[in-house]
Amino acid sequence: MSDSARPPGSRTSSSLPGPLSRPILAGVVTALVGFTSSFAVVLTGLVAVGASHAQAASGLLALSLTMGVACIVLAWRYRMPITSAWSTPGAALLAGSGGAAGAGTAVDGGWPAAVGAFLVVAALILLTALVPQIGSLIAAIPPSIAQAMLAGVLLPLCLAPVIGLAKNPWGVIPVVLTWLVFARLAPRWAVPLAFVTATVVIVAGLVTGGASTGSGLDPATLLPHLELTLPTFTLGSLVGIALPLFIVTMASQNVPGIAVMRSFGYEVPWRPAMLVTGIGTALGAPAGGHAINLAAISAALAAAPDAEPDPKRRWIAGVSTGVSYLVLGGFSAAFAALVVLAPASVIPAVAGLALFGAFGSAVQQAIDDPGERTPAVVTFLVAASGVAFWGVSAAFWALLAGLLVRGVLHLGRR
Incomplete structure (x- = not known):
């Protein structure tokens, strides 16, 4: 992938004909859908690997700021609707690595070690930009095994709505019904509107006294803040968190993100994109951000003709997405507080x-x-089991088991 290759929308335009409202609105929608549909997964993952609720809120803010700046820099510089996002599959992997209870006990070294793993992921992303062989090594992992590992990690989280229906039917049923209706009528808004319904359920619980956790809420906790953590490095966190997190981020976000953009006629400059997201990940890691990357599914919202008929003007949607992420970051602590106040099973169901x-x-x-x-x-079964040996999470053992079985079955084959 050539850094110098640019699509039709890559030239600087000193005068942009027509109203700017359409691409700007497309960027706002991209950010709203991306944020509200997966922030609960991010908070769940950070808490699972040992973060306190304040540290998880800090991580959400750090991710919002870094990916917002990444969107603005890449879209403005290359005049393409390049958008960045946090690694949702990576957050799901963290949730699985830390155990369903979310106590972080399965992570060797606790939260500081998880932060150290995030920094290692940033280093690996930067190395991918500088050393093409690393990207080739990731590409050499069979997609079936990488995706099976991801599916196994996601399975326990995807069961949460089913389990929630049994544990708290009155809280979860409205959320699931909202998702189902809008999955039919407006698929891209199904999860955000399910979150809106969850918010109504939470507020109703507070008003009626059903959610006792709200009685001691300090208004100061609603203000956005960054809480820095001194990282430590342990073998378990490096092998069990950093390596699988890097693999799923590359295989499930960056590579598909390039493909989505290419489908709309844009050739994303690989090396600059990896440098920007790698630096963003490094800056956000001490504050709790696990990883940022190129947007994949949500990338189409800003790059498609619906965002702006003229492909030369769609880069405005990328900038608008970044600005919207910065604004949403200001509400990160409020979103995190909402998760704390939620009745049992409601937020896991949304995630x-x-x-x-x-x-x-x-x-x-x-x-x-x-x-x-x-x-x-x-690979899928080992990852879904959630077993951890010697402080190393199931995701790593799933990858190892899948490659071992594949090696034996393919032994002697060309």
Whole structure:
């Protein structure tokens, strides 16, 4: 992928004919959909690897700021609707690595070690930009195994709406029904509107006294803040968090993100994109941000003709997306407080619904090739088991098991 290659929308235009409202609105919608549909997954993942609720809120703010700046820099510089996002599959992986209880006990070294792992991910992303062989090494991992690992990690989270229906039906049923109705009528808004319904459920619980956690809420906690953590480095966190997080971020976000942009006629400059997202990840890591990357599914909202008929003007949607992320970051602490106040199972249900699409896509790619199906199934089962050995999470062992089984089954084959 050439850094100098630019699509039709790459030239600087000193005068932009027509109103700017359409691409600006497209950017706002891109940010709103991306943020509200997966912020609960991010908070769940950070808490699972040992973050306090304040540290998780700090991580959400750090991610919002860094990916907002990344959107603005890349879209403005290359005149393309390039958008950045946090690694939603990566956040799901963190949730699985830390255990369903979210206590972080499965992470060797706790929260400081998780922050150290985030910094290692940033270093690996930067190395990918500087050393093309690293990207080739990631590409050498069979997609079926990488996707099976992701599907196994997502499975427990995707079960949350089902489990929630049994544990708290009156709180979860409205959320699921809202998602179902709008999955039929307006799919891109299904999860955000499910979150809106969850918010109504939470507020109703506070008003009626059903949610006791709200009695001690300090208004100061609603203000956005960054809480820095001194990182530590342990073998378990590096192998069990950093390596799988890097792999799923590359395989499930950056590579598909390039493909989505290419489908709309844009050739994203690979090296600058990795440098910007790698630096952003490094800056956000001490404050709790796990990883930012190129947007994949949400990238189409800013790059498609619906955002702006003229491809030369769609870069405005990328800048608008970045500015909107910066604004949404100002409400990060309020979103985190809402999660704390939520009745049992409501927010996990929203997070699970947000991951249905990613889970379905991962399963499909994992078993699509009959010749790769057995290694993929082994990978999926090990990842879904959640077992951790020697402080190393199941995601790593799933990847190792899948590659081992594949190696044995393909031994002697060309």
